[in-house]
Amino acid sequence: MATEADANQPEPASTNCPDCAVSPGKLHDDRCDVARCAITGYQRLGCTHYGTACNTRWTGEWPGSAECIEYGFLIDLGPGDESMPDLNRLYIECDWDVDRQRMVRRSS
C-alpha cells in the first residue's frame, strides 16, 4: 500500500474506511460502499455520475454520523450502550448541501 511521504505519524488502522480502507482525509476508492456522492449526498456506488468528480473523502467517521450527533438524531440502545446515529432520520429530515458537503436540516 502507498504511504504519504509528508505524513510521518502512524495512522491508526481502526479509523480507516471500513470498506475501501483509505485513511482519514483521503478520497474513497472508486467502488467504495461507504463513500457518498459529493453532488447528491447519497451512496456513491448508486449514483450515475461519470468519472471521479463526485468522489468524497473519508473523514474517519461514517458519513452523516457527525450531523446526526449535531442534530440529536440518535438511537438509544439502552443502558450501558452508546447511542447510535440515526442515519435514516437524517436522510428523511435533511437535505444534502453541496457547498458545505454535509446534510443540513430542511428549513420547512
Ligand SMILES: [Zn+2]
Ligand atoms: Zn471508503
Ligand SMILES: [Zn+2]
Ligand atoms: Zn455522484
